[in-house]
Amino acid sequence: MYNSDKVIPGIIIFVLFVTLPIWWNHGKTVAAPQPELPQGRCVESKEYMRSHHMQLLNQWRNMAIRDGMRVYTSSDGARFWIGLQNGCMKCHHDKSKFCDRCHQFAAVEPYCWNCHIPPETKKFGPPKATKLLKLFHVPVTLGDSQEGEE
Amino acid sequence: MLEKALVGSRKYWLWLAFLGTLIFIGFLAFLAQLQYGLGITGMSRDVSWGFYVAQFTFLVGVAASGVMVVLPYYLHNHKVFGPVTIFGEFLAIAAVIMCLLFIIVDIGQTHRLFNVLLHPTPHSMLFYDMIVLNGYLALNVICGWAALHGEYKGTHYPKWVKPFIYLSIPWAFSIHTVTAFLYAGLPGRHFWLTAVMAPRFLASAFCSGPALLLIAILIAQKVSKFRVDPKAIDTLSKIITYALLANIFLFGCELFTAFYSHIPGHMASIVYLFKGLHGHTEWVIFMWTAWLLMAAAALILVIPPLRRNLNTLVLACIMLFIGAWIDKGIGLLTGGFTPTPFETVTPYRPTVPELLISLGIWATGFLIMTVLFKIAIAVKEARAA
């Protein structure tokens, strides 16, 4: 092989680099997440919801919004009103104690809550300034402008 | 062949570093836009497309114009264009990539871009635009690279490339036609609702694109040992002349229809652009500049001695390029959105971050174009030596 003195160390460094998270976290343990479960039953079994809630939610939103199918009949015949704010969160009263616990553990950030309002949210904060916005002198709050209209 | 792009003069590297800086600044501005939203631009509820979409439209034209050197060579056996076709194809590659980047920065939910593929919608013109633009990019990469590789190896390009080359010719017309159809099929936007939209798009593209190509070839001749037959320059300048005249003629047709019919909706946008409406005269100076530049360029180009003189030819090319760019890059969009559906005027002014992002994309295009042209020239120089 040509340049094997460079290629082989290069491959080794590359492999070490991409597996860095494994070495870095080796031997550390993190407690399993403990989401707070409400009393009573969910639309489907706990095991099913744990593994498939994302597919179910995706199907729900398509059926409800696109086909007007607002009512869900679960595998055991119980009927539920489809909705995140008006369905799921009527039992799961607190997003931070339910959704977030596992999502943070799994390092996933679903953007449901960019639009849907978590039950514990009563008010929205003001817009945030960031370094980048300051760099480009972007006015953070949309103000009154005199322009426009004829 | 890529290694040819890695050796170059100090000037070459300085030029690349300059473009790289612009790209970096543009990228930072784009990150700011991702954080803040498209509110960072000057667009509004009434003028909901602006500089980005305008640049996109103009550059689709530049991309399509590559066909103006490919077509005479492959369909009419116009031999002197042989060494030039590769530049037409590489120009197209750079332009299409810029187009795609302008679309990416223009949409509000960037990470949902692939919904267009996930939910294909054949009744939307954007669906076809996506197909023709990506197809055109692929065709030019295949044809350009195969042809150059043949030259690099000292052989002819492989046979299988031929059908792709022939396909790329009608495809070039399709990209700008579909782009015109984005606008020309919308009810209530009188300025765009015109059957000559696609022909005029093609005409303005086939003068401005080859003008850019001609300037790029002349620069290449200055900085390298690469030479084209003067006859190729002559043919190219004639193509530019006819296309520019067609563009002016088609615009004249628009003026006639609007003002002779005297229908207020048809006149309003043109009045806004060239005279001002309800006291808003933002773009009047730009529009007059654009059309005076194009008219003057046409005058230079139709006088044979001036067209053959490289200095005046380059001057005319620069003038018509700027003119066509203002006309399509600013006039088309602001004119289309003004007056608003409520017969009011909402002025649009691009913001600094918006312009920086656009500049970054143009720099990306020029970077791609420089590197590809450099490779092509190096291959041709090596052949000649």
Added chain:
Amino acid sequence: MDRRKFLKLAAISASLAGGVPGFFNREVKAKNYSPPPGALTARRWGMAIDIKKCWEEPECNDCIKACHHIHNVPNIPEKKKEIKWIWKDEFEHVFPDKPNEFNNLVFSHKPFILLCNHCKHPPCVRVCPTQATFKREDGIVMMDYHRCIGCRFCMAACPFGARSFNWVDPRPYIQDPNPEFPTRMKGVVEKCLFCYERLEKGQIPACVEACKRKALIFGDLEDENSEIAQVLKSRFSIRRKPELGTGPSVFYLIG
């Protein structure tokens, strides 16, 4: 590699290619979906606005307030970037082709209520590249905010200026959020949806309910016995820009 080995390998990779995506896409168990019981339904929803009744209360903005509150429509102070589902504008802007230089006493500068026309042939739906906006069977031009990529083609296509874009995150501009309805996020287009979420629960649209003069009449245009069909038969009405052929479902009773 000999032929047999190649075939074996091909068979294994083909079964893998078939099996792996199947594993990831495991379909949700067979379940049933049904429309909500007690929902209001129609063949084509429409609205008639009795504009003279509306003028009896010149200072009234009840319909706008009700709609914008329950749908979490932000109140953005910069006019150029504002978001509105239902709003007022003067006659000259609403019907730009109608003013008449000799007879402008009745309507001149009078306010008209504006909202999405829920067109029969909606150009916004035609141009949307992802079907994020689509027409339901009951005539409502719907928005699926989950799918909108924010290309704003629909805004260019709408001849009525009914659509608004979220140029920034709208949330800081919502003072009193309604927990029953979502907000939108930056980068999507929004508009009036004829209160599809209320119709599902058997309620009429919020603006119609809020109007104390009963100036807004909502109903099924294709049901001969509905109030709206009756009133459109007996009184003179106009629509915005009918010459464009979009077939608006919002009528203005002016006679």
